[in-house]
Amino acid sequence: MDRIIFVVANYSREGGGVAVVLGIETSCDETGVGVVADGRVLGAALASSMDEHARFGGVVPEIAARAHLESLTPCLLSAMEQAQVKPGEIDAIAVTSGPGLATALQTGLAAAKALAFGWDKPLYGVHHLAGHVAADTLEHGPLPARSIALIVSGGHTSLLLLGDLARDPIVHLGDTVDDAAGEAFDKVARLLGLAYPGGPAVSRAALDGDRAAIAFPRAMLGQGYRFSFSGLKSAVARQVEREPDLSVPDVAASFQEAVVDVLTRKAVAACLEHGIDTLVIVGGVAANARLREVAAERCAAAGLALRVPPPALCTDNGLMIAAVGDLLVEAGHPAAALDLSADPSAPLTKAVCA
Ligand code: KG4
Ligand code: ZN
Numbered sequence: 001m002d003r004i005i006f007v008v009a010n011y012s013r014e015g016g017g018v019a020v021v022l023g024i025e026t027s028c029d030e031t032g033v034g035v036v037a038d039g040r041v042l043g044a045a046l047a048s049s050m051d052e053h054a055r056f057g058g059v060v061p062e063i064a065a066r067a068h069l070e071s072l073t074p075c076l077l078s079a080m081e082q083a084q085v086k087p088g089e090i091d092a093i094a095v096t097s098g099p100g101l102a103t104a105l106q107t108g109l110a111a112a113k114a115l116a117f118g119w120d121k122p123l124y125g126v127h128h129l130a131g132h133v134a135a136d137t138l139e140h141g142p143l144p145a146r147s148i149a150l151i152v153s154g155g156h157t158s159l160l161l162l163g164d165l166a167r168d169p170i171v172h173l174g175d176t177v178d179d180a181a182g183e184a185f186d187k188v189a190r191l192l193g194l195a196y197p198g199g200p201a202v203s204r205a206a207l208d209g210d211r212a213a214i215a216f217p218r219a220m221l222g223q224g225y226r227f228s229f230s231g232l233k234s235a236v237a238r239q240v241e242r243e244p245d246l247s248v249p250d251v252a253a254s255f256q257e258a259v260v261d262v263l264t265r266k267a268v269a270a271c272l273e274h275g276i277d278t279l280v281i282v283g284g285v286a287a288n289a290r291l292r293e294v295a296a297e298r299c300a301a302a303g304l305a306l307r308v309p310p311p312a313l314c315t316d317n318g319l320m321i322a323a324v325g326d327l328l329v330e331a332g333h334p335a336a337a338l339d340l341s342a343d344p345s346a347p348l349t350k351a352v353c354a
Contacts, residue, residue, distance in 0.1 A: 018037045018038035019037060019038070019091040019092060019326065019329045019330070020035060020036075020037045020042065020083075020085055020089055020090050020091050020092075021035070021036050021037065021090070021091065021092045021093075021094055021322045021325040021326045021329060022034070022035055022076075022079075022080075022090050022092070022093050022094070022115070022322060023035075023036065023093075023094045023095070023126070023131075023318045023319060023320070023321030023322025023323070023324070023325055024072070024076075024093070024094070024095040024096070024111060024112045024318055024321060025095075025096045025108065025128070025131065025317060025318045025320065025321045026068040026072070026096065026100075026104050026105060026107050026108030026109075026111075027096045027098075027099065027100025027101065027104055027105055027128045027316065028059055028064065028100055028101060028104060028154065028155075028316055029048060029049045029050050029053055029059045029064045029104075029316075030046060030047070030048050030049075030050075030315070030316040030317065031047040031048070031049075031067065031068045031071040031072055031075050031108075031318075032044070032046045032047075032075070032316060032317040032318030032319070032320075032321070033045050033046075033072070033075040033076050033079040033080075033318040034079060034317060034318035034319030034320070034322040034323075035080065035082070035083035035090075035319075035322060036138065036319060036322035036326045037326070038326070039137055039138065039141065039142065039323070039326060040138070041138050041319055042083035042085065043078075043079045043081070043082025043083030043084070043085075044079050044082065044317065044319045045074070045075040045076075045078035045079040045082065045318070046075065046317050046318065047067070047071035047074070047075050049063060049064055049067030049068075049071075050196075050197060052067060053196065054195060054196045057190055057196055058186070058196065059101065061101040061102070061103050061104060062103060064101055064103070064104045065101070065103035065104050065106070065107050068104055068107040068108060069107055072107065072108070072111050075318070076111075076115075079318065087115075087119045088119075090119065090121060091121065091122075091329065092121055092122045092123075092124060092329050092335070093112050093115050093119075093122070093123050093124070093325070094112075094123075094124040094125075094126050094321050094322055094324060094325025094326075094328070095108050095109055095112035095113075095123070095124070095125060095126060095321065096108060096109075096125075096126055096127075096128045096131065096321050096353075097125030097126065097127075097340055097341070097343060097346070097353045097354065098125075098127065098128065098342055098343030098344060098345070098346030098353045099127075099128055099129075099155070099343065099344055099345050099346045099353075100128055100155075100342075100344060101344065102342060102344040105342035105344060106342050109340065109341075109342050113338055113340070117338060122329075122335030122336075123335055123340065124324070124325045124328050124329075124333070124335060124336055124352065125336045125340045125352060125353045126321050126324040126325060126328075126351065126352065126353055127346055127350070127351055127352065127353035128316075128321075128346075128353075129151050129153070129156055129158070129283075129348045130165060130170070130324050130348065130350070130351035130352075130353075131320035131321045131323065131324050132151055132153060132282040132283045132314075132320055133149050133151070133160075133162065133165060133280060133282050134165060134320055134323035134324045134326075134327060134351070135282060135309045135313040135317070135319065135320035135323060136280050136282055136307050136308070136309045136313070137323055137327075138309070138313060138320075138323050139309050139313060140307045140309075143162065143165060143278070143280065143307075144277075144278050145163065145164070146161070146162065146163055146276055146278075147162045147276060147278040147280055147307075148160065148173070148267065148270050148271050148274065148276045148278070148279050148280070149162050149279075149280045149281075149282060150263060150266075150267040150280070150281045150282070150286075151282055151283045152180070152181040152182065152281065152282075152283045152284070152285035152286055152291070153180060153182050153283035153284045153285065154180060154182035154186065154197075154284055155180050155182070155183065156175070156176070156180050156283070156348075157175065157176040157181045157182075157227050157229070157263075158172055158173075158174065158175045158176070158348065159173040159174045159175075159225045159266060159267060159270050160172060160173065160348070161173055161270075161274060161276070164331070165324070165327055165351050166324075166328050166330065166333060167331050167333075168350075169349055169350055170348055170349055170350055170351075172348070173225040173270050173274075174224055174225025174226040174227065174266070174270075175226060175227070176226070176227040176228060176229060177220075177226055177227070177228050178228050178230035179228075179229040179230045179233060181227070181229060181259055181263065181285045182199055182283070182284050182285045183229070184229035184230075184232060184233050184255075184259060185197075185198045185199040185202050185203075185256075185259070185285065186198035186199065187233050188202060188233055188236050188251075188252075188255050189201045189202050191233075191236055191237050191240055192205070192236075192240070192248050192252060193248070194248070194252075197284075199285060199287070199288060200287075202252045202255065202256060203252075203256060203288050203289060203290065205248055205249050205252035205253075206252040206253035206255075206256045206290065207249070207253075208249040208253075209247065209248075209249030209250040209251070209252050209253030209254070210249075210250050210253055210254070211253040211254055211256065211257040211290075212254070212257075213247070213250035213251070213253065213254050214239060214246075214250065214251065214254040214255075215254075216232055216236065216239075216254055216255055216257075216258040217231055217232055217235055217258065218258055218261055218262050218265075219231050219232060219262065220262070221261075221262055221265060221266075225266050225269075225270055227262065227263075227266070229259065232258055232259070236251060239251065256288070256290055257290070259285075259291075260288070260290050260291045260294045260295075261294070263291065263295075264291070264294045264295045264298045265298070267279055267281070267295070268298050268299065268302050268304065271302070271304050272302060272304075277305055278306075278307060279295070279299055279304050279305070279306050279307070280307045280308070281295055281306070281307075281308045282308070282309060282314060284314055284315045284316070285314075286309065287311035287314040287315055292308055295308065324351050327351065328351065328352060333352065336352075336354045340354055
């Protein structure tokens, strides 16, 4: 029970007649359950096993899966209580079926199947990254007919061309060829002796640093929409090795600036090239204050609308999965069969993952 760290409050349920969707997320170290109806948050609970992984410097799949097992029921009860919904009032169950850690995904999938079977509700397998995108709709409403999404998470970095998230294929303009942006933050944090998870630790350290202190490389800039962050990580490692007395805040700020610079330049260029006026930045790294700041400046200068979810909806949670389920139900998408299996390395081609 003590793992529940965040409950969304103060949302009221108005009207009736709309589908109520329960979402379950267990792809990594966060156990998230959310209840969404008609694009609005009704209730949510989130538990994290982050502290249990910290001493290993990264997520240990077996520990994550065990923690999901322990946290799922308390989170479910808490989210439903918050939403003031009973099982009979839930219309559909959505669950992350990929990508993610196999054992972690299995735990949520088993729970979702049990609920769908026991309550006789349709089940939807959702792609985790589509969930990150849908999270933004809970704050800013439906996406426009066309938009570009920059997904920056612990495992993925992609620039995507989006149409209707529930109906249209998702087009990849570019992905990372090596480390994801979040992974780079986590690895650099380790190099600098900062705590896991690295993103928040690096961004905190960077607050007191000079972002112009070290000119770290901007890989693949001007070379299309693919990303590469492993060279940057190595450059940080070499710098720290050469000058062990370097100020940690300066290294953190300079590293962060290099990541943010590349991400925002490529995202803005993609919007302009494709004639798209809305950029959506999502995923754990979208919680980064400097990324949000630079993206806002550059989008304003280019005449683009920028959408970034509030930080609590950027990192993994159950609401983002419920949000996709809500869109799928609204689009009349067929439900998944109860033999739906987890796909730990599911490519992102559409919102469903089945
Ligand atoms: O989306 P997410 O919660 O999980 C995945 O789907 O991977 O992203 C987690 C990643 C981690 O690498 C974490 O270090 C990074 O997001 N992250 C941040 C910040 N908060 C989380 N990176 C930079 N700045 C942050 N404030
Ligand atoms: Zn995620």
